[in-house]
Amino acid sequence: MNSGGQYVLKQLVLILIVVILCLIFLAIGLILGYAAFGDGKNAFAILSPSKWSAIIAKFTGQ
Numbered sequence: 001m002n003s004g005g006q007y008v009l010k011q012l013v014l015i016l017i018v019v020i021l022c023l024i025f026l027a028i029g030l031i032l033g034y035a036a037f038g039d040g041k042n043a044f045a046i047l048s049p050s051k052w053s054a055i056i057a058k059f060t061g062q
Helices: 002-037 041-049 048-058
Strands: none
Touching: 002 041, 041 048
16 A cells, blocks of 8 residues: 555656646746847846736736
């Protein structure tokens, strides 16, 4: 019974690692895309909440 619990725990840790890596690569892609195709002044500006609220406002029409 203990080996079954260890298997589930290993699988959950693997899923958590994959999710974290996906988020890291998403952030890197956003930074590179914003710097290359966007205004290019501050690449890390795309990660700020104010930038995302402006982007969402454009799509929702608010």
